[in-house]
């Protein structure tokens with residue numbers, strides 16, 4: 120349908136027709152099964168950027184990823200103000216009991232680029248305000264860049280932003296409780312959409328390394344679900 124350009128509503132409708140006529144039938148049993156409830160294992164937090172397709176990247180089917188997307192893959196820290204991000208994190212971790220949360224930044228992120236060049240956001244006040252949840256990322260970027268002047272500043276910032284959002288994520292009570300109970304793992308990834316490469320943060324070396332090098336057990340299958348797990352037959 121799309122060749123990397125702009126898809127209008129007409130082409131989307133054509134896509135729905137193709138899905139209904141040629142795709143749905145092959146997955147009908149899966150969709151009927153999902154009608155009984157969802158049991159995703161992973162909360163996948165990434166940018167709204169159109170160049171990212173989490174299910175394509177991870178080769179997952181409907182029902183496997185609980186998704187949270189916004190500009191810059193930000194997670195506002197715990198605060199009193201209601202937010203969709205807080206609700207999504209709470210629902211995924213406390214109710215659906217996902218076993219892993221992945222914050223996935225990406226190459227050439229416009230939101231992170233805006234962090235590095237605030238004047239570019241003068242006509243985007245909502246974006247500028249939203250990026251307040253990435254406070255400190257520019258300073259961290261400058262610190263890392265000073266030690267490695269040849270490195271690409273935007274690439275550094277994308278990685279530092281992922282780490283900042285993991286810190287924000289840990290402030291949420293549901294996440295803190297699950298981490299303390301040893302039933303949740305959090306991961307930081309960066310996706311290079313132009314090459315398909317993915318790097319993962321390695322806490323032991325404090326570096327982002329190719330995902331293939333990340334220790335497999337960090338993404339091991341979860342242990343048996345707690346017996347008091349609430350029913351997960353509600354969608355959101």
Ligand SMILES: [Zn+2]
Nearest residue numbers: 166168228229
């Ligand atoms: Zn982005």
